[in-house]
Amino acid sequence: MREGAHVRDSGTGSTARPSRRSVLTATAGVTAALAAGGGAYAAAPGGTPHDDRRLRALISRMTLEEKVGQLFVMRVYGHSATAPDQADIDANLKEIGVRTAAELVAKYRVGGIIYxxxxxNTRSPQQIADLSDGIQKASLGLPRGLPVLISTDQEHGIVARVGKPATLFPGAMALGAGGxxxxxRTAGRVAGAELRALGIRQDYAPVADVNVxxxxxxxxxRSFGADPEAVAGMVAAQVKGYQSAGVAATSKHFPGHGDTAVDSHTGFPVIGHSRELWSELDAVPFRxxxxxxxxxxMxxxxxxxxxxxxxxxATLSHPILTGILRGELGYDGVVVTDSLGMEGVRTKYGDDRVPVLALKAGVDQLLNPPSLDVAWNAVLTAVRGGELTEARLDESILRILRLKSKLGLLRDAYVxxxxVERTVGTRAHLRTADRIAARTTxxxxxxxGLLPLSRRTHRNVLVxxxxxxxxxxxxxxxxTVLAAALTGLGFSATALSTGTAPSQATVDKAVAAAGGADAVVVGTYNVTATSAxxxxxERLVATxxxxxxxxxRNPYDVAQLPGVGAYLAAYSWTDVELRAAARVIAGAVSPTGKLPVPVQRADDPAQVLYPVGYGLSY
Known part of the structure; x- marks a missing residue:
């Protein structure tokens, strides 16, 4: 589809983006309900007694089924709310039992959708905005319809659901290196403004885990680093940046996922920190x-x-979520689970018990269950059977509606x-991303003094x-990106992909190609002692x-590569960080990034090879 083209609504033949008149009509019911009891409703930061009275009045008119739906944030396939591709319709029918996002909202009255x-969901900026508006139109058109809180994981760096032409910034550890x-804060503010222009109003960022x-x-x-105070400063800055742009930031993953060797997507990690160490390390960025x-x-x-x-x-732990997060840390905002389809939360309990136990623990939003029908009905049954009270649901729904009110969604949910044209991927935003990236390598x-490479003696570069x-x-x-960037900086660079696990034949091919080069740039990705x-x-160095x-990716590779003439940490393979690395290699900028994590010796991990704060310049 042409960038900027509107998605057609197959039901009406009109564009999915409503007119301003239809916006006012669609939101009139919500506004009237909130204004009931006297006085015009004006969106304001949630949580004030005046605001809460109106939100509670709105909750009191909701059915139990509608209340249960508000707690869920669900995935859905397709680029359009009403007319997705057939393959996406098939996927929706198989996994959710509906054909489209509009049907998802109508059947389950979900309070949120994740892209x-x-x-x-994210083919192009205008398509994303039209999808968001289509979802809002579908939800607001229902009896007692409420706006949907649309979310995504836009951390930047290695996790970004919305790609170019949106502006992509360096990831957390790169920003930590920039210091x-x-x-x-600027990256959060600009990224938040672009998300808001796409109708995405909740971002599951920044990561607050201390990667030790x-x-x-x-x-x-994905972490800003290994020093809890430094991570805390960066987290707070990004929170303020995102939220100043009208997007809800989400610090994750509470109570701290930084010291684990198990991926909670596929296993059940155990963190052995003492209560004292947790308080001094993991808790600091969340505070x-x-x-x-x-x-x-999250x-x-x-x-x-x-x-x-x-x-x-922790997702199902009342002592952690209610006792510590709510009680000790005094947090009364929205608590959202990590995806309920991950193995870490499914190891001990079935998919019907997980959402109920999460709510009993103190969660507000239930994210992306593997079967929405199972999870939705489990919560409904738990309330009807007395295991959960309707008052407990109302507590979470009030927090969710406070957030929607704060974001202005109850006043106007549309883009x-x-x-999109004014905000997403503008030249000013792209220049800002490049300037920030230049300070992270x-x-x-x-x-x-191998670097910077000389265009005279190292003109022919193999990447x-x-x-x-x-x-x-x-x-x-x-x-390809690195080679193109170096060529643009005056070198003659060619690219040869060797992969993360090169075969002997691939290694031989690269070594042969190096024979005709003046210098070799090699991108490494989590190198181990036995890695190909x-x-x-080693073979390239021997030439x-x-x-x-x-x-x-991770900067720890240097411990495994003692023979290289120069070593740079780019912290990601995104274009903006690769272009920044190329500028350092070419001498267009001087490297100023400092390690935000220590690098241990490969032969003796108890010894630090490069400490936090280390970094050369020229």
Whole structure:
């Protein structure tokens, strides 16, 4: 589809974007309900007694089924609320029992919908905005219809559901390397403005986990770093940035997912921190987020015996969510689960028990259950059977409606006309992302002053290495992007993808190609002692051609690559970070990034090879 084209509504033949007149008509019922009891309703930060009276009046007119629906945030396939592609209709029927997003809202009255690129929700900016408006139109057109809180995981770096031409910023660890809270706040503000222009009003970012375990398979560069105070400062800055743009930020994953060697998507991690260590390490960024006025906090599917010896995941733990988060930390905002389809929350209980136990623990929003029908009916049955009270549901619904009120959704849920064109991927935003990225690249090794490369003596550059799946809307695989950026900076660069596990034949091909180059740039991706990537780099170094390694994910690779002439940490393989690394290699900018995590020796992990704060310049 042409960028900027409106998605057609097959039911009416008109565009999905409503006119301003239809907006006012569709929201009139909600506004009137909120204004009941006297006085005109004006959207304001939720939680005031005046506002709460109106929200409680609205809740009192909801049916039990509508209340249950408000608690759920669900995925749905398709680029359109009413006319998705047939394959997406089939996927919706198989997984959810509805054909479209509009049917999902009508059947279950869900309070939220989450967008994913793999669900084909995020093809282009205008399409996303039209999808958002279509969902709102479907929901507001129902009896007692409420606006939907649309969310996504737009962390930037290695996790971004909305790709180009939207502006993509360096991820958390890169920002941690840059060390500028102002940059973190600016990135959040700009990214938030673009999300709002797409109708996405809740972002599951920033990550507040303190990554103290180099073997962490699920957090890593999604964290700002290993120092809790530094992470706290960056988290608070991003919270303020996102929320100043009218998007709810979400700090995750409470009570802290930074010290685990198990991925909660596929297993059940156990965090062995003592209560004292948790308070001094994991809790620090969450306290900062709460002080910064965080709108929502996401739970982790992890066990922390020191906080709750019952052996339940934190998502289902009353001592952790109500006792600590609500009680000790004083948080009264929205608590959202991590995806209920993840193994970490399904290991101990069935899919019918998980949502009920989450609500009993203190959760407000139930995110993406594997079967919405099972989860929705389980909550309904628990209320009718007395295990959950309707008053308990009302507590969570009030928090959710407070947030929707604060965001202005109860006043006008639609994307303003022209917002996409004025806001998303503007030249000013793209320049801002490049300027911030330029301050994040970290130089750890520079033997004999190899960098910056000379256009005179190193003109012909071979770019090889890992090419993980490119982020949505990138200019191509990392080797291609790096080669193009270096060529644009005056070098003659060619790309040769060798992958994350190069075969012997691939290694031989790369070594042969290096024979005709003046320098080799190799992108590495989580190198281990037995990794074929390490063999590739060793063989390239043995050719005698200068080798520059660029870590395109975790910065720990340097411990496995002692022979390289230079080593840079880019912290991601997104275009903006690869372009920044290319500018450092070419000498267009001097590296100023500093390690936000320590790098241990490969032969003795108890010894630090490069400490937090290390970074060379020239």
């Amino acid at each position: 994913f690129a793999w669900a084909h 500028s809270r102002e940059d973190a 375990n180099p073997a962490n398979p699920v957090i890593g560069v 900062a987020a709460i002080r910064a006025g965080i709108d929502s906090i 739970t982790a599917h992890i066990m922390v015996p020191a906080l709750d010896p019952a052996g339940d995941p 303003p006309d022209g917002a 970290t130089l750890l090794v520079n033997k004999d 090889v290495g890992a090419d993980p799946a490119s982020p949505s809307g990138s200019d191509g695989p990392p080797t 990537q390490r063999t590739l780099v 005698g051609v200068p080798v520059v390694a660029v870590a395109i």
